Each structure stands twice: as C-alpha cells, then as structure tokens.
Amino acid sequence: MNEETAEQIGRAFVLTIADLARKNPHDLKLGLGRDMRLSAPSMGAAYRDGMISEGAHVIDAGQVSTEMLYYLVGSRGLDGGLMCTASHNPKAYTGVKLVREGALPLSGDAGIGDIRGLVEAGMGVSPGGGSHEKIDLWDEFHAEAIKFIDPDKVKPMKIVVDGGNGMAGPMVGPILKKLNMDLIELYFEPNGEFPDHEPNPLLEENRQLIIKAVKDESADLGIAWDGDSDRCFFIDGDGRFCDGDFICALLARAALEAEPGGLILYDPRSSRAVPDVVAAAGGRTDLSRVGHAFFKAMMRKEGAVFGGEVSGHYYFRDFYCADSGTIPALTILQLLSVEGKSLSQMMEEFHSKYFISGEINSEVADPQAKMDEIEAMHPDAEITHLDGVSVDYEDWHFNVRPSNTEPLLRLNLESLVSREDMEQKRDEILAVIRG
Secondary structure, three states: OOHHHHHHHHHHHHHHHHHHHOOOHHHOEEEEEEOOOOOHHHHHHHHHHHHHHOOOEEEEEEEOOHHHHHHHHHHOOOOEEEEEOOOOOOOOOOOEEEEEHHHOEOEOOOEHHHHHHHHHHOOOOOOOOOEEEEOOOHHHHHHHHHHHOOHHHOOOOEEEEEOOOOOHHHHHHHHHHHOOOEEEEEOOOOOOOOOOOOOOOOOHHHOHHHHHHHHHOOOOEEEEEOOOOOOEEEEEOOOOEEOHHHHHHHHHHHHHHHOOOOEEEEOOOOOOHHHHHHHHOOOEEEEOOOOHHHHHHHHHHHOOOEEEOOOOOEEEHHHOOEEOOOHHHHHHHHHHHHHOOOHHHHHHHHHOOOEEOOOEEEEOOOHHHHHHHHHHOOOOOEEEOOOOEEEEOOOEEEEEEEOOOOOEEEEEEEEOOOHHHHHHHHHHHHHHHHO
C-alpha cells in the first residue's frame, strides 16, 4: 500500500458506507485517526483526501489510539470511521481498520470485499464536494474512560508500563497518573521507529524487558500494550505472563458484579476457566468465532455485557461493543484493590487447576485434511465446528483452526488433570498435525 492506494481506499470506503447506510455520500460523516507509524501522516492525509473527494465530511482526530477512533465514531453517531494503523506489526508495515456506524467493523464477509472490488475496477472521476474538520479528542476520551471504574476504590500501586513506543503512553498514562499510580515507564512515547522492540507483547521476545523490570523494581504488576493500543497484556508480580484466557475470566467476573446474570462471550480456544468463573458468578456464556468482526456483531445481537479473546482483545458493551486497551487495565487495577489480592495470587486460582498449551502454530499443506484426520481420531468426543474443529472431553479439550492468511494450523489445548497430561496430549496432537 502507498498513498495512491490509500486515496483509492478512502474513496471506495465512502461509497461502501453510503451503500450500507443507504445514504448519499454527501450526507456522510466519517471519523479519521492515525497512529504513530512513520508513514501515518502521509497515508492518513491520503485516506482523508479520498473520502473528501467522494463528498463525505471527515472529522479528523489526528494521532490517536484505535479505541479512540471507535469512541469518536460511537459517541458522535458517525456513519463510520477509518483508522490508519498497522496495529502490532513491525516498523515497515502500514494498514487500515475500517468501521461502519456504531464502530461495527467491516470484514472480509461484509464490506472489505466491496472496497477491494471498487478499487480494482477503477474509481473514475471523483465528484468532490466533501469537507473536513480537525478535533482534539484526548481530554474527552480520558474523562469518559475513567467512568468505567470508581477511582476512589483504586489503591496506589507500583506498575511497570510498556507502551512499545505505540499509542498507550498518551492514551492511558494520564489516567494512571490521576489514580496516583507509581509508574515505571518503558517505551511510553510514541515512536514509529520502534527502537527497542516491536509493539507485539504476544511474542515472548517482546516481553523480556517488562518482565525483567517488574522483577528488578519489585513492582506489583506490569502492563504492556500493542502498537495501536486496543489490546493490553499483564505480567504478575512474580514476572509471569498472564494468559489472555485467565484475564478474560477476571474481567468477566468484574462485569458480572456490575450486572448480575449477564451474558459473557468467549472464543473456542479459551480455557474452561472462563465458563467456570462465569457460572460461579451466576452469569451466562456463549461462544463466538474468533475475530473482532464476529465478536462485536454477536455482542450486539445477543446483548452480551462483555466478551474476550485469548489474544487480548476484550470487548465492552458500554464501549460500543468495541475492544479497548484502557478499560481492562483500569478494571484489573480496581479488582486487585477491592479484593485485596496481588495479581500473582489471583492467577494462582487458575494455574493450579487449568493447564493450557497456549497457541501453537504449525505449517501444513492442507489444513482441512488435517482437521478431518484429527476429528476422525476422536469419535467418542463432543465435536463442534464453530471455528475450525473443537474436540471436548470431560477433563481435556482442544481446538484446531486454520489461519485466515497463512498455511497454518493453530492448536490450543487444555487439560484439567495436570501439566504433564497437557504436555503429553499436546505432543500427540502436534505429531498428527506435523506428521
């Protein structure tokens, strides 16, 4: 992608949103944001010019996090929005996230294919007639985000915060300081050069610095964000990475305290810790396919109060069903304060009972054939096909699903017996996948 492509995508985005909204392009109001990528100023300007050239009015929030673009679209009732970002990817990458009214994402199933078709067919002469305005969203966003907790309940803590030179510093830093947190800041300034590490905390090599700092500083916990800061990840006081399944369970518990009996969504890769915690808290659960487009649509349809994925995407009904990297951080801090426990203690509840493999990727020539083979090997299990193949037994289960973009199979397996049992079963399934 380059600026020429970006302008074409901006134009096609307007036409696609106009079709979805059944409006004239000249009646559309669209949000625009960009992250700290080196190419973001020029790419963002090209997206803006494309949208204006098709007649839309563009509200440009400048350099923001992705969830702030969602907030802009949702809070102002805009027809859609465009975020110029490459999320957690390395320095050279560029990209775009696209949403329609209500911050509901366009996807390969709805919208993105239409944009691709328009661009490939050639856009022709643009009608012009659009306009734009610039706004500063920062103070408003900070004021709204802190409403998701009771600041008086949050006790001061010593926290290592790693922004990965992404958008987390300006997004959540001022809120944490207002809560009187003692912050040890790592790479908290936006910098598209990413001089220290890539902004993807899911990769173990990108967590080593925050883990070391948590231990060296005897911090209560660490929090790391990805590049566009719509995901956050936690390190407990012992320097141990907190799996997304277990954080999802804690966030679900907090959501049910606020709304007893509510519906929680989780994904097929998740630990049984999530439905177990929800059931114990008197809530209800349902499964969603992996991916934010599916989660957000299902949350709206079913009225779910919260949804979570093992990848660190956490969705909140009261935040336009969008994912946030701010609200989970604030919620966990309040939960720790109210329960009077450390994050290490809260994680032990899960580590002592749920033994998970984490996601393991294997390159295979024919993913569907491998999934068929694996399914045939487990005739006595409960088999479901919501996303890939899920195989469930009473005391262990696993999910195998293909990547949407690569010739990979992704395995997530859990045993409720022991870590040794999990490792044995994990290796048996991997032998089939890689055999």
